[in-house]
Amino acid sequence: MLASIIASGLALGAVYALIGITYNVMFAASRVMSFTAGQLGMLGGVFGALFVGRLGVPGPVGLVLTLAACAAVGVLTEIIAVRPVLASLEKHLYVLSTLAAALLIQQLTAIEWSTEPQPFPRLLGLGSGILDEKFWLPVLACAAVIGGLEWMYRRTLVGRAFIAIAEDNFAARALGLPERRLRMASFALAGAVAGLAGFSSGQLLLAFFANGAMLNFYGFVPVALGGLGNNRGAVLGGLALGLFQQAANFTVGGVFASVLVFTVFIVVLLAAPQGLFGAPAVRRV
Amino acid sequence: MTTRRNLVLGAAAAPLLGRLAVAQSAAVPAGEPLRIGWLAALTGASSAPAVGFNRGVVFAADELNAAGGVQGRKVEIITRDTQGDPTKAVNATQELISRAKVHAIWGPTNSGEALATTPIMARAKMPCVHPCVVDSLIDPVKFPNAFRMAPSNGQWDDAVRAYLLNTLEVRDVAVFGDTTGYGTSAVAASVAAFAKDSANVVNQSLIDATQPDVTPDMLRAKTAGARAIVVWSVSVGMLSRLMNVRNALGWDVPIVGHPSLGSGEIRGLLEKPGNWEKVFMVGYRSCSFGEDGKLPERSQAFVAKLAGKVALHDTSLWWVACGYDAVKLIAAAVESSGASTSEAIIGAWNHTTAYPGIFGDYSYSPENHNGYPQADVVMSRANSQRDGTFALAPGFA
Structure with a gap:
């Protein structure tokens, strides 16, 4: 039982962490919490099942196409739901616009894809039982993403430009950084990260339009636990959430497990409002 | 006037x-x-x-x-x-x-x-x-x-209960449903009806239709001593996951319940076609065929x-x-x-x-x-669909 809790807990935790990173990447470039993150994750599973399962595209090509498609939807989100409300961030209109975009994505998927879960093809055919690829692929994807993002932010010019935009939008623009293009690029990156989450967990979550709302919800928890904008915190928060949720599922069952998870979540936030791994915001005056 | x-x-x-x-x-x-x-x-x-x-x-x-x-x-x-x-x-x-x-x-x-x-x-x-x-x-x-x-729903429930208690002679059951209004009320009604018939509901669980892994729920039912799983849900994702996990656990118990257990969508969601064996759904005599492969005359x-x-x-x-x-x-x-x-x-x-x-x-x-x-509410083999009709479950003639 313990092995099963760890296997599925880590897998789900990795997916939640990736969605949390998606929230963070979009937030860093725009100061907007885009509630399309979970829907982009859902699309990763749907596009993967479409390309690899239905159209018979080889797995690696299917992955590239899925990431590209999700990146495109990410950019579209920026154009449709984020850019128009950036001028009045203090009114929090982005909550409405990104939720509307999320609903649009969900309904379109339900109409064009299916209202029932669809199978996701086996990708590598490796492992069985608790070592099945459906459990370790999301963990591998999460490790690859966090490693890749760390490398990009620390070692590349583009990564440093992203950080500059996130740190001080106005100063970055004054220095001549193309803020709009960088913001679009970060939404594309966020789309690709969420797409990878959906693709790597497709065998576990299936290609199901209703996964979007679930991922939106549980993917937000690591962000709150780990501290907004803190990717490493999101990973730790996500994995902790996945393990705790599965342990609660085993001990008290599905519905009560959700209650337990959110009780603990609220208690943690009451104790540490900035998140377990976040620091209180400090501004030089 | x-x-x-x-x-x-x-x-x-x-x-x-x-x-x-x-x-x-x-x-x-x-x-x-x-x-x-x-x-x-x-x-x-x-x-x-x-x-x-x-x-x-x-x-x-x-x-x-x-x-x-x-x-x-x-x-x-x-x-x-x-x-x-x-x-x-x-x-x-x-x-x-x-x-x-x-x-x-x-x-x-x-x-x-x-x-x-x-x-x-x-x-x-x-x-x-x-x-x-x-x-x-x-x-x-x-x-x-x-x-x-x-x-x-009461008639469906009666048919499932009668099949388990009288035909399969199973008295220790786990009752699962999804978290929708339908699933919640159907599980409550089913548990109450089993209790009235002096059967043992050893475990009951409401499962979110998007829950990716139902191993915890199945393990709890197995540990509690269930000898059959009764399911009330239209979520084919959840139903197929229950069948896959039952097989992964090597647990040879029947799954009995809602007509959605026979949905064609389930086929693609199963890890192995054999996972659909020993699954029985509510069916109708007029739309079920017997061992001779024939429907009733009027049908x-x-x-x-x-x-x-x-x-x-x-x-x-x-x-x-x-x-x-x-x-x-x-x-x-x-x-x-x-x-x-x-x-x-x-x-x-x-x-x-x-x-x-x-x-x-x-x-x-x-x-x-x-x-x-x-009398026309029967049980059917869930994996036997043929042009919209199903084979009668064992015990029905």
């Missing part, structure tokens, strides 16, 4: 309806069609049943019209797509009653919509037949206009009549048959009463004994508006 007198007579004198036919038909404007409203969730989530029902509805109307209509009146089906949305269903109901001025309504075909539309139809005294399973939808006192032509003749005209390979025969029967049942009430007033149609239905439909023999009385016979 004549019309009012006829309305009163139609309501009060059901046994004399046949004799009044000539007098009452005089009140019907010449050439006025018999308008049947059809509340169909033809698009949106869960549209598959309505698509199947619709094939039967259209076929029945065409057949009646080809034979000269009902007492010379053309049958007109006025369809409104509710998209499975109760709000749209309510609006469509009001429009059908007040603007389209239908004589009777068939549908809606899912309980969520019917819970919203039933009181509205009752206020308008609109004759209505529907196949929705929620028990509270039928109440001859509160809703004297509403008649059910499919089993209620066989119906399928032959549909051949080349109505596709069955991508739907369930019971949906098509029930839609067909609905139109025929409304037509029969108008035919026997000689009128299409609410009182005449409801009065005729209230005195229906074993009306020979394709889906089943329907019987109604003023006290009982649940018309589907319990």
